[in-house]
Amino acid sequence: MARSSNLVASTAIALLLLLVSSHSCRAASSSGKNPSAVVLPVRKDGTTLQYVTGFRQRTPQTPVTAVLDLGGATLWVDCDAGSYASSSYARVPCASKPCRLARTAACATSCVGAPSPGCLNDTCSGFPENTVTRVATGGNLITDVLSVPTTFRPMPGPLAAAPAFLFACGAKFLTEGLASGAAGMASLSRARFALPTQLAATFRFSQKFALCLPSTTSAGVVVFGDAPYAFQPGVDLSAGSLLYTPLLVNNVSTAGVSGKGDKSTEYFIGVTAIKVNGRAVPLNATLLGIDKQGVGGTKLSTVAPYTVLESSIHRAVTDAFAAETAMIPRVAAVAPFRLCYDGSKVGSTRVGPAVPTVELVLQNEATSWVVFGANSMVPAKGGALCLGVVDGGPAPRTSVVVGGHMMEDNLLEFDLQRSRLGFSSSLLFRQTTCNNFRLG
């Protein structure tokens, strides 16, 4: 009798603990419900051409500025003494499930000194990487509160809090080369603890996000979860207005630090041809595929300001573009570009300078990412207007790296569950920009 009531009591206590602990793991928003979407504002740093975001983290809540990256493994921030103060951080223990899922074999077993985010016993280690400078270091994996807005326009609205958001501790030196004020980098990659998957797991919304990068003078947005893609004035890109192409997995990691057998966490798409003014550019198609060593193919990168092409592709595209624009007066090339025009002699259209289109042809002829002047041409010094593609050398790891400028004022939906990329082409065509995105 006594035994069984004990058992009942301890079962009840265990259940209660389970409820309490699962409750404390749940995300909290001001309304007490999980949001269906959260947003991050994006601005472009005019000096570094990086895309920068901001959110709140820690206790008390501290605004944090970080450079956005479609690559990378997770969020990392400078945790050096003096840079990180919080009463709510916790270590990720070496033997824990998150440590296993983070796919890092490393563990910081002991640290002599006062406990701090950078000095903890029995803590899982990550390898935060500055993907701009390609410098990486070892650092503790810890968790802390992270708060992000649930509405956008006219102002970022009520915050939703992820109570135990996992990230890596970087260091002051690792922030060198980042936009002024940035304390780290926020990864949008497909990695388990990058923002898209971690926010989806925390808030229980879909594993997808939409990226709308701004040009220098405006503001853009990243929307995580399930939200209508509504833009002022009255433009809705949610249903039926995007084209889709499969997101490909490069089976060989493209990160600075990786384990054996790790796949790349970056986003690759299957470009099969490139057209200029509707005509296919002759190029070596083998370079467009990803080989067994993970070399070749096309990826999207927000830390490349301009699109980078393998040398022979660069030459072919530049030659084709030059041939189609023989009537426009040229000026001397302005580095890093090879083909520049007298900007005053180039007409303008709703979608930017009046120049031939460049098309990235995808899985079939009907599915092609059409690039107009606003995304292909870059104003350079002396009034020059240059074709914004850069020579990546004869043997780059990835043949085509679609850079930030080519993605600006385009809506890109990265759907990790369905493994596909939705793309809108230029929003300027629809008389709107990323600056007009609204939510709530």
Ligand SMILES: *[C@@H]1O[C@H](CO)[C@@H](O)[C@H](O)[C@H]1NC(C)=O
């Ligand atoms: C780690 O454990 C050792 C031994 O128990 C202890 O002396 C040290 O203070 C601990 N370090 C931290 C940062 O807690």
Ligand SMILES: *[C@@H]1O[C@H](CO)[C@@H](O)[C@H](O)[C@H]1NC(C)=O
């Ligand atoms: C990666 O590996 C999978 C399974 O082995 C295969 O189906 C896929 O085609 C590979 N991806 C590439 C880009 O080769």
Ligand SMILES: *[C@@H]1O[C@H](CO)[C@@H](O)[C@H](O)[C@H]1NC(C)=O
């Ligand atoms: C095409 O590129 C592949 C991969 O770099 C190379 O092995 C091959 O020789 C190239 N073919 C031609 C015709 O240049």
